[in-house]
Amino acid sequence: MxxxxxxxxxxxxxxxxxxxxxxxxxxxxxxxxxxxxxxxxxxxxxxxxxxxxxxxxxxxxxxxxxxxxxxxxxxxxxxxxxxxxxxxxxxxxxxxxxxxxxxxxxxxxxxxxxxxxxxxxxxxLPVDWATAYGMVSRAAKVSPGQRVFIHGISGAVGQGIMYLSLLQGATVYGTAAERNHAALKEAGAHPYLYTNKDWIAAMKDLGGVHAVFDALGFESFDESYSILTPNERSVVVAYGNNLNNLTGAKRRNPWIPIAKLMFKNLYFWSNKGAVFYFITRDQKTYEPELQQLLNMTRDGIITxxxxxxxxxxxxxxxxxxxxxxxxxxxxxxxxxxxx
Incomplete structure (x- = not known):
């Protein structure tokens, strides 16, 4: 009944x-x-x-x-x-x-x-960390010695990306509110303020990064693409359009900036790429990756x-x-x- x-x-x-x-x-x-x-x-x-x-x-x-x-x-x-x-x-x-x-x-x-x-x-785990896991392991294929940049490193998915990238042996950079910088540094990341654009010059001075994880969207996609390293395979992994919500700006159509980002894949002569990532429960990776995250949590590998x-x-x-x-x-x- x-x-x-x-x-x-x-x-x-x-x-x-x-x-x-x-x-x-x-x-x-x-x-x-x-x-x-x-x-x-x-x-x-x-x-x-x-x-x-x-x-x-x-x-x-x-x-x-x-x-x-x-x-x-x-x-x-x-x-x-x-x-x-x-x-x-x-x-x-x-x-x-x-x-x-x-x-x-x-x-x-x-x-x-x-x-x-x-x-x-x-x-x-099924959304925040499963999204992070798929992006780190499959979309960006983060590996030891690489540099990654995360917009909103202190957020839900950002935290997952950070810890999983660190486990892969990558060096992690990203933007966050200043109140979270001390904790992020203690975790092993290198945070920058999201209220200015100093991170762009800083990443370029390093020679660029191998992966950028961008949940902001709109003009942020172009900024993310600009800090990719041209010397090795590098990729922008976009997975959201949250900039309006965070800034209180007027809502905008997300499809145009997503299309512009995907268009950059036509620059076949460069080492740079872009992907818009999403998860569904019908993907063949859904259950095994969620089970892996649950086991990693049980075993204390991630918290x-x-x-x-x-x-x-x-x-x-x-x-x-x-x-x-x-x-x-x-x-x-x-x-x-x-x-």
Whole structure:
């Protein structure tokens, strides 16, 4: 039988005060090959912000429930589903519907959380760290001795890129608020202020970098391309268009700057390239890479930092605070306290 399900709904594009509502609806039992999960934590990313503003590529129109990923406990198995027992801790990438008490999801997308991994940390892995892992290992192929530059090195994905690049033996540079510089230096990175462009000259003086990870978009793509080293294979890995959200500027169409960045790949005589990176749960790399990250967390190889834990009822405040305040790493939304 159906059960009550509180969830966030984006009712229209706009500011959190007018576009977000928490409603109570009914959720049906899971259909064939699906599992119903009681959500403990939902990941909270720039994609949620962009969806609320209506600028996320190929997104649904309102009304819809946001929430790109979650961690939770299996509640009920639908017909044909038997891989996970009720009570098993699981995590998954969803794109929508994770900002809710319950979710019905195809069993094939669920990945078990190993013993010893905190569910709130697990909620940061399917988007923030899986994005970072794919970009570092596959898009940029970061290797020992290389130099990488990260825009927003103290952010959710930026932290993942930093730690994974350092594990690969790369030297890491990037932009961040001055309040986070000491902690970034202690971690092994070389931070620059994002409020000026001193990093451009500094990177060129080094001979350029082998990879730039850029979630800002627009004119930032050209600046990122300008600091690539011309002497070896180098690449801009773009994965967002968050500049407007961070600066409060008027929303712009992201497709033109993305197209301009991709056009640079026609400069076949150079060693420079560009790629716009994204992840989906249907990619063949989705499950093995997420499982690898969970195992690395369990084994203490990585310790994904959690910037903030927002309560479910404070979802509007969480949206208002995104990209602001002290601390580094991934914010998450606590949907329920684990029993």
């Amino acid at each position: 159906a059960i009550p399900n509180r969830k966030v709904v984006i009712t229209a594009y706009g500011p959190p005060s007018t576009s977000l509502q928490i409603v109570t609806d009914n959720i049906s039992p899971p259909p064939k090959d699906h599992v119903q999960v009681k959500i403990l934590y939902a990941g909270f990313a720039g994609a949620d912000i962009n969806m609320r503003l209506g600028v996320y590529p190929l997104q649904s129109a309102p009304p819809f429930t946001p929430g790109y990923c979650f961690s939770g406990r299996v509640s009920v198995n639908g017909p044909g589903s038997s891989k996970f027992k009720p009570g098993t801790l699981v995590t998954a990438l969803t794109k929508y519907d994770s900002d809710a008490e319950y979710i019905n999801i195809p069993e094939k997308y669920l990945v078990a959380i190993p013993d010893g991994v905190d569910p709130k940390v697990a909620a940061a 994904p930092p959690i910037k903030a834990v927002w309560e479910f009822d404070d979802i509007k405040e969480a949206h208002e605070a995104w990209g602001k305040g002290s601390g580094m790493g991934s914010p998450v939304i606590r949907i329920a306290h684990d029993a």
